Amino acid sequence: MSKELAHPARVAHPLVADRARLDRIVDNMAAQIHWVIYGRGRDATNERALPGGESADDVLQEALIALLGYSPARLKTTWEALSVGIARKKAFTALRRATRGRRSSTSASGEPDDVTVVPLEFTMTDIRDRSGAADPELVYEQTQQQLVLLRLARERLTGRERRVFFGIHFDGVTRAELAEEIGITAQGVGQLYLRVAKALYAAARHDPDFPTTHGVPERRTT
Amino acid sequence: MNEDDDPVDAVILAFLDYLEGLAPEPTLDHLDPDERTRAEAYLDGLAVARGLNSAGSRPAIEALLAGTPMAALVAPAIGVPGGDPDLATVATELAGVDPRARVTVEDSAEPNVLLRYLDLRARFVLVPGPVPVVTEQVRGLVGRLFADDPDTSRVGVVAAGSDDLATQLLAADEIGSTITTPRGEPHLRWDRPLPLHLAARRMLEQSAPEWPAFDFDSARIEALDVTSLAAEIARRVIAREAGRSYQGDKRRAYQALVGQEDLFASLVARVTEPGRELDLDDETTRIARVAA
Numbered sequence: 001m002s003k004e005l006a007h008p009a010r011v012a013h014p015l016v017a018d019r020a021r022l023d024r025i026v027d028n029m030a031a032q033i034h035w036v037i038y039g040r041g042r043d044a045t046n047e048r049a050l051p052g053g054e055s056a057d058d059v060l061q062e063a064l065i066a067l068l069g070y071s072p073a074r075l076k077t078t079w080e081a082l083s084v085g086i087a088r089k090k091a092f093t094a095l096r097r098a099t100r101g102r103r104s105s106t107s108a109s110g111e112p113d114d115v116t117v118v119p120l121e122f123t124m125t126d127i128r129d130r131s132g133a134a135d136p137e138l139v140y141e142q143t144q145q146q147l148v149l150l151r152l153a154r155e156r157l158t159g160r161e162r163r164v165f166f167g168i169h170f171d172g173v174t175r176a177e178l179a180e181e182i183g184i185t186a187q188g189v190g191q192l193y194l195r196v197a198k199a200l201y202a203a204a205r206h207d208p209d210f211p212t213t214h215g216v217p218e219r220r221t222t
Numbered sequence: 223m224n225e226d227d228d229p230v231d232a233v234i235l236a237f238l239d240y241l242e243g244l245a246p247e248p249t250l251d252h253l254d255p256d257e258r259t260r261a262e263a264y265l266d267g268l269a270v271a272r273g274l275n276s277a278g279s280r281p282a283i284e285a286l287l288a289g290t291p292m293a294a295l296v297a298p299a300i301g302v303p304g305g306d307p308d309l310a311t312v313a314t315e316l317a318g319v320d321p322r323a324r325v326t327v328e329d330s331a332e333p334n335v336l337l338r339y340l341d342l343r344a345r346f347v348l349v350p351g352p353v354p355v356v357t358e359q360v361r362g363l364v365g366r367l368f369a370d371d372p373d374t375s376r377v378g379v380v381a382a383g384s385d386d387l388a389t390q391l392l393a394a395d396e397i398g399s400t401i402t403t404p405r406g407e408p409h410l411r412w413d414r415p416l417p418l419h420l421a422a423r424r425m426l427e428q429s430a431p432e433w434p435a436f437d438f439d440s441a442r443i444e445a446l447d448v449t450s451l452a453a454e455i456a457r458r459v460i461a462r463e464a465g466r467s468y469q470g471d472k473r474r475a476y477q478a479l480v481g482q483e484d485l486f487a488s489l490v491a492r493v494t495e496p497g498r499e500l501d502l503d504d505e506t507t508r509i510a511r512v513a514a
Contacts, residue, residue, distance in 0.1 A: 039273035
């Protein structure tokens with residue numbers, strides 16, 4: 001069934017007119033989608049694809065089309081906040097499609113499974129609820145902060161620092177696993193992560209792309 | 223207070239313990255307001271960062287919207303800074319990739335640049351825009367190139383509007399319909415676009431054929447003398463059979479054939495003459511009588 005677009009493509013879109021803003025929003029939408037689908041992911045080297053073959057890029061395409069198809073006349077919030085809602089909704093829908101009929105490994109036999117937005121494997125404590133119900137504006141800004149942090153980490157970190165920071169901060173690798181991998185103690189890994197994270201936040205505070213309306217790890221006052 | 227005893231650090235480490243299932247979630251009650259604000263910002267950041275794709279990047283907006291009703295929205299943004307590069311530019315760039323490869327501009331129905339190395343054939347076409355978006359139209363063009371020359375191994379879609387001639391390389395099976403397997407395995411993804419010279423180099427490194435060194439055996443390229451060959455075979459067979467411990471007529475017959483091998487060679491020569499029909503039973507009986 002074809003659905004008529006609320007905002008025909010032939011009409012200039014306000015976001016298209018500001019390409020830098022659209023790029024930031026699409027970056028953020030991609031991050032929201034990965035957060036929903038791979039929020040408990042462990043292995044960054046595996047190809048990111050949902051069971052059934054759908055990828056995060058496919059979901060991003062759906063979300064972007066929905067965003068650009070949204071009529072500016074109906075907009076009651078910011079495009080940024082709207083993009084967060086659309087991206088997360090599309091990601092949850094894709095996750096439901098992909099996990100339909102699959103049971104969580106913790107569901108007892110004979111009991112209903114609260115399908116379907118569940119991770120296929122429980123490996124670490126889920127911290128997604130910490131920001132999951134927050135104001136979309138805040139979620140957008142916090143995600144932008146993390147994208148700036150990611151860019152700075154890619155630019156500045158090398159070797160061991162890079163492995164530790166990316167492993168703990170983004171990929172959910174435990175300190176014990178990293179310690180075994182790089183040959184230092186788990187305590188040393190934790191200290192290295194702290195040092196790198198604080199240095200990156202300090203650099204990010206001076207980055208023009210780092211939004212600071214809401215919470216930011218500010219410099220210590222004591 | 224020094225850097226070593228920052229209570230926020232302890233909270234972050236305790237939060238990592240919590241994430242790893244080693245301890246309960248830490249409270250922030252013991253922190254003063256400033257420390258609490260800093261700690262919450264760190265922990266919220268950690269919660270937001272978890273799962274972000276730290277190893278990859280998203281596709282370009284033009285690529286995401288290609289082939290959709292929204293493609294027209296970003297089409298005007300596609301520009302060609304500095305004018306269109308032509309196929310000669312592509313050929314020049316490719317010629318510098320590997321001296322073993324031959325590069326020619328093909329002036330066919332679908333003009334392209336052909337790169338050949340042994341039996342690897344790759345064709346490169348230019349499409350407008352800053353990224354090599356494979357729209358339905360481009361997909362059709364690539365399909366025609368594969369169909370027109372089935373020996374083509376790869377087709378490179380080169381973005382004319384990119385500074386580094388960004389290229390999407392495609393194999394024939396990559397432009398067909400995608401089939402998702404029942405086991406839920408991820409479908410094969412295209413290689414990411416690369417600048418033209420890097421895309422060509424990657425293709426050569428991954429797909430260029432390797433032929434072992436070879437030479438022709440000069441002894442085997444002379445014209446075959448069927449009569450001599452038949453005489454040689456007859457000599458070997460008769461010598462072997464005559465040497466066996468047969469008794470009676472069989473023994474005498476084989477021994478009588480020794481030295482008569484040329485008769486068989488002559489027979490083979492006559493048999494192989496065009497249009498000549500012989501009764502081989504009669505001929506072999508005649509040879510046996512001659513020998514006797």
